[in-house]
Amino acid sequence: MTTLKGFTDLIVNEELEFEKGKNYLKLVSGRVDNLLIFLNDLMNWSKRQIDQLPPQLVKFNAVEVLKQVLALYDKQVKDKKLEVKLKDSDIEIFSDKERYSFVIRNIIHNAIKFSNTGGVISIEIKELDKEKHTIISDNGAGLSKENIDKVLNKEGFLQQMEL
Numbered sequence: 735m736t737t738l739k740g741f742t743d744l745i746v747n748e749e750l751e752f753e754k755g756k757n758y759l760k761l762v763s764g765r766v767d768n769l770l771i772f773l774n775d776l777m778n779w780s781k782r783q784i785d786q787l788p789p790q791l792v793k794f795n796a797v798e799v800l801k802q803v804l805a806l807y808d809k810q811v812k813d814k815k816l817e818v819k820l821k822d823s824d825i826e827i828f829s830d831k832e833r834y835s836f837v838i839r840n841i842i843h844n845a846i847k848f849s850n851t852g853g854v855i856s857i858e859i860k861e862l863d864k865e866k867h868t869i870i871s872d873n874g875a876g877l878s879k880e881n882i883d884k885v886l887n888k889e890g891f892l893q894q895m896e897l
Contacts, residue, residue: 848874
């Protein structure tokens with residue numbers, strides 16, 4: 735939204751010639767489309783959480799969801815000079831698409847946030863023993879073994895949340 739606002743201000747204030755601005759607006763339009771998808775998914779997910787609705791399981795191509803999520807973070811990826819390697823595949827998964835997207839957004843956001851400038855984020859979908867796995871790795875510092883154990887140990891995590 736900030737990018738869109740900035741470009742519109744440049745055009746309105748006549749600091750950017752219209753034709754050049756039009757080319758930039760085409761790029762921004764694609765980002766706005768992705769933002770609208772994200773906001774719509776987020777609102778649907780929130781409503782379903784509030785109403786405590788069960789998951790809506792559907793078949794979908796996980797790579798398409800990953801591409802939409804990555805498009806949301808395009809600016810942050812470029813600002814940190816990160817390389818994102820997305821292994822394309824036609825693997826379909828059977829899951830709640832909105833919940834999958836929500837979790838993936840959080841993981842990718844953290845991968846970007848904690849990756850070193852110029853780092854690499856690798857993403858792929860694999861089928862292992864009839865299960866579909868989304869594997870996201872980065873070259874950030876990561877969590878210590880102690881913190882991983884706390885996160886994976888529900889009681890320890892809840893105790894930490896109460897502090």
